[in-house]
Amino acid sequence: MTYKRLRDLREDHDLSQAELAKFLNVSQRTYSYYETGGRDIPIQILIKLADYYNTSIDYLVNRTNSK
Template identity: 60%
Template sequence: MRFQRIQDLRTDADLSQKQISEILHISQRSYSHYETGSRNIPIEMLIRLANYYNTSIDYLVGRTDNKKLYH
């Protein structure tokens, strides 16, 4: 499964793969695998990404088109 939304969020934030991988404390190679879908994203990493981008895991994985969190 390709995770286009994490790539879109990263580029919208003007971050390189290297920068976001450093923020997440993972290698750039691992992050690249997540974006291309060649490796599944662990739930812990989905939580970190959702928190960083202030969005939901449902948005990240394509279950909703609503980026905003409900409070």
């Protein structure tokens, strides 16, 4: 699931939700919703996350297992 990947990537990089939210210019609560599936993730945020983690959007949205 996309949401688990977001959490796993964040934790693998030793980041808090607040730190990543600041980088993405969203509130910590909004980022938390992204990780739990409570809110759809805008494409602009997916692009930033893919660039930050040096991975593909396809990986983030669970269309592939290849980073």
